[in-house]
Amino acid sequence: MTYKKRFDGRKFDETREIETKVGVIKKADGSAFFRIGKTIAYAAVYGPRELFPRSKQNPKKGVLRCNYNMMPFSGSGDRVRPGRNRRAGEISMVTEKSLLPVVDLSGCPNAVVDVFIELPQTDAGSRCAGICAASMALADAGLTMKDMVAAVSAGRVDDKIVIDLDYKEESYEGGHVADIPIAMVPSTEEITLLQMDGRITRDELKKAITMAKKSLKEIAEKQRKALKDKYRGK
Amino acid sequence: MGKLLLKNKEVAVPGEVIAEGMDYLPGFGTYREKEKIIANRIGLLFVDGKVVKTIPLEGRYLPKVNDVIICRVFDVLMSGWRLDINSAYSAVLMLQEASFKYIQKGADLTKFFSLDEYVVAKIIRVSSQNLVDLTMKGPGLRKLDGGQIIKVGTYKVPRIIGKKGSMISLIKDATGCRVIVGQNGYVWIQGDPEKELLAIQTIKKIEEESHKSGLTDEIKKYLDKKVKK
Incomplete structure (x- = not known):
């Protein structure tokens, strides 16, 4: 019961400060920048383009291929060893699965849409930031998608239900911690990603998801605003 | 309601x-x-x-029948050529569609179109799996010699051409360059080196501001200013 206030003074249902931008990488077909607190994600989309090796092609619809990468200097302590590892592989896979329900690739059989997510700086919630950036970049690339995908982490720290845990909260040692990344299609409230580290009761989980849904709709608004801002002004 | x-x-x-x-x-x-x-x-x-x-506003080119496009030869086949059409798919130009002239079997195909050469071609067939067939038989369909190629967004092409070609003739008149805009987003420009540069700058400007209305007048002013200098 020592956890009464959040370390950075936020409310329990408040996310960190969010900054969104689209079209940050010129050579890519679509790109986006997503910052939540100290976590920064860049996403670049290339394609649809030819897929090799041909054994990976799908003649019924296009393939979505995601790649999640933390940069060597992105952690808050030790150097993150570059290259493939179990964690990055898994996050790439769940990112792909959380985006697939909204993206319609039936128009480009045998082709691939590549999504590269790079994280120059992380402070927990990196897979959520990656998904947010990737969904904006996919929209920026002009792909057919029925909605955006927004993602945020919810969870509990000690006996409090909180939204968008930062690294300090995630590694809190005074009590139980649960970290639950959630991705959702805002218009249908369809949940496309739900993972958990730690432990939580059924009721608390329900409460966390309800709280996350509210934040996710706000995040989706910010994603759409960034897409519109690209064409505004100038 | x-x-x-x-x-x-x-x-x-x-x-x-x-x-x-x-x-x-x-x-x-x-x-x-x-x-x-x-x-x-x-x-x-x-x-x-x-x-x-x-x-x-954004997106890769998807091949459509009857589109006139600019493509790059990247492979020579047994009886035809494989071309890059700035899309997720490549296109095939078959021997009988390549020229009005008779090309003998076993002839050296690189004599007609060699690797890395650009051609203007028309799409005649697109299959459900997006296999593309091209033809070079038709008015204006030819090999491109000299000049330079730039890439623009596919969906900006209608803006670059303008209503009944108003925008593109504006650029052609002001710069004296020869310009061909392919539906797939490849643009070929040939003229004086300096004028070529101006044409490219103008096209890039149109591409950037393609979502605005009243663009033709703005481009006209822009070109007038640049040409007078």
């Missing part, structure tokens, strides 16, 4: 509700979800009577 939630020619983004009510019909770039019409790709809203559609 249904109502529009966005103004005409505003930017619509995926998942955004454009209209409510059954009076409106969803067109390209939109879909219906119960009472609502929702955008499913980024584009400019265009209301045509009852039909609500969006004009795409």
Whole structure:
């Protein structure tokens, strides 16, 4: 019961400060920048383009291929060893699965849409930031998608239900911690990603998801605003 | 009575509700979800009577029959050529479609079109799996010698050409360059080196501001200023 206030003074249902931008990488077909607190994600989309090796092609619809990468200097302590590892592989896979329900690739059989997510700086919630950036970049690339995908982490720290845990909260040692990344299609409230580290009761989980849904709709608004801002002004 | 939630020619983004009510019909770039019409790709809203559609702003080229495109030869086959069409798919130019002249079997095909050469061609067939066949038989379809090629967004091409070619003739008149715009986003420009540069700058400007209205007048002023200098 020592956890009464959040370390950075936020409310329990408040996310960190969010900054969104689209079209940050010129050579890519679509790109986006997503910052939540100290976590920064860049996403670049290339394609649809030819897929090799041909054994990976799908003649019924296009393939979505995601790649999640933390940069060597992105952690808050030790150097993150570059290259493939179990964690990055898994996050790439769940990112792909959380985006697939909204993206319609039936128009480009045998082709691939590549999504590269790079994280120059992380402070927990990196897979959520990656998904947010990737969904904006996919929209920026002009792909057919029925909605955006927004993602945020919810969870509990000690006996409090909180939204968008930062690294300090995630590694809190005074009590139980649960970290639950959630991705959702805002218009249908369809949940496309739900993972958990730690432990939580059924009721608390329900409460966390309800709280996350509210934040996710706000995040989706910010994603759409960034897409519109690209064409505004100038 | 249904109502529009966005103004005409505003930017619509995926998942955004454009209209409510059954009076409106969803067109390209939109879909219906119960009472609502929702955008499913980024584009400019265009209301045509009852039909609500969006004009795409971004995206890769998807081959369409009868499009005149600029392509690059990247492989020579047994009886034809394989060409890059700035899309997820490559196209095949078969021997009998390559020329009005008779090409003998076993002839050296690189004498007609060699690797890395650019041609203007027309799409004659697109299969359900997006296999593309081209032809070079037709007016204006030819090999491109000299000049330079630039890439622009596929969906900016209509703006670069303008209504009845108004924009493109503006550039041609002001710079004296020869310009060919392929539907796939490749643009060929040939002229004086300095004028070529101006033409490229103008096209890039159009590409950047393609979502604005009244662009032809603005480009006219821009070109007048640049040419006088």
